[in-house]
Amino acid sequence: MLHIINKSPQERNSLDSCLRVTQSGAVLLIEDAVYAATRGNAAEAKLREAMGSLKVYALGPDLDARGMSDRLIDGVTAVDYAGFVDLVAEHPNCQSWL
Amino acid sequence: MSEGAIKKFMFVNRKAPYGTVYALEALETVLITAAFDQDVSLVFMDDGVFQLKKGQQTKGIETKNFSPTYRALDGYDIEKLYVEQESMEARGLTEDDLLVDVTVMSRADMGKLMEEMDVVLSC
Numbered sequence: 091m092l093h094i095i096n097k098s099p100q101e102r103n104s105l106d107s108c109l110r111v112t113q114s115g116a117v118l119l120i121e122d123a124v125y126a127a128t129r130g131n132a133a134e135a136k137l138r139e140a141m142g143s144l145k146v147y148a149l150g151p152d153l154d155a156r157g158m159s160d161r162l163i164d165g166v167t168a169v170d171y172a173g174f175v176d177l178v179a180e181h182p183n184c185q186s187w188l
Numbered sequence: 189m190s191e192g193a194i195k196k197f198m199f200v201n202r203k204a205p206y207g208t209v210y211a212l213e214a215l216e217t218v219l220i221t222a223a224f225d226q227d228v229s230l231v232f233m234d235d236g237v238f239q240l241k242k243g244q245q246t247k248g249i250e251t252k253n254f255s256p257t258y259r260a261l262d263g264y265d266i267e268k269l270y271v272e273q274e275s276m277e278a279r280g281l282t283e284d285d286l287l288v289d290v291t292v293m294s295r296a297d298m299g300k301l302m303e304e305m306d307v308v309l310s311c
Contacts, residue, residue: 098204098235100278122207125238130280151248155206155254157241161280170248 091115092181098122099133104187109140114180116145118177124152127166134163140164149174195306197221198229201236202310205255206246211239212254214311222264229305230261231298232290233272237279240271240286256287271299 094110096119099105105126108117117140119127126133127148137146150168152157162168169177178184198211199218203210222228232240239258246253269290276282276292283292293301302308 096207098207101204101235122204122235125235125279126206128280132278134280152206155244155246155249155251155253156204156238157243157245160243 092177092184093117094186095119095123095126096183096186097124099131099136105133106136108185108187109136109144112140113143116147116177116181118147118149118174119152119166120149120174121152123134124148124156124158127163128158129161129163137163146178147173161179163183189234194225194227196227196229196304198231198302198305198308200302200308200310201239202234204235204238205244206251210311211236214309215254215257215267216222217309217311218261218266218302219264222261222266228266229268229270229301230266231270231272233275233298235275235279237271237276237281240288240290241281242285242287252301255287260286265277270298270301 093108095105095108097104125131126137146166147169150165150170199214201214201307205211227259231250244253244255270293272295
């Protein structure tokens with residue numbers, strides 16, 4: 091399953107909840123959730139741990155907008171909008187965490 | 189408010205810039221408040237510190253990049269910008285990452301400063 095998160099890890103617990111129950115598949119961070127994939131963020135350790143079993147992506151245009159593209163955590167893949175569509179198409183199902 | 193009275197206004201920015209409209213709306217309210225010659229302080233804490241991050245490029249999300257406006261605030265005599273140190277550190281940011289000069293403040297000092305205000309708006 092592709093898990094889509096759009097809220098900052100410091101503002102909502104959607105990333106926490108997602109990682110708590112998810113053992114495999116992929117997580118795509120969009121909008122304010124991209125902050126979770128940046129170096130020095132309080133969520134960094136938790137995300138790195140999850141990357142042992144999940145593939146993690148972040149939406150590039152959202153990183154650019156926030157001035158955070160140059161501090162993406164190693165191992166997280168930045169994708170553009172076409173990549174977003176590909177991820178949705180490649181996975182059998184997806185969940186947008188609200 | 190009597191004619192000519194100046195109150196101390198504080199805007200407490202706690203949201204990241206583009207995920208919601210709060211940051212932009214707060215900025216517009218700040219400019220209006222300054223136009224009425226009020227004493228304005230801006231606080232950036234929690235995800236609000238992200239509003240001041242250098243290098244914002246919003247072309248890809250087709251949204252107005254309002255971050256240059258923070259640099260224009262001193263032209264409106266808005267020079268009291270405060271950032272809570274703990275919020276900044278929890279997000280991997282330092283003062284060098286911010287696009288304007290700010291006063292970095294501990295959470296304890298921030299609380300004291302809030303106490304001195306006449307009007308505090310959280311956004």
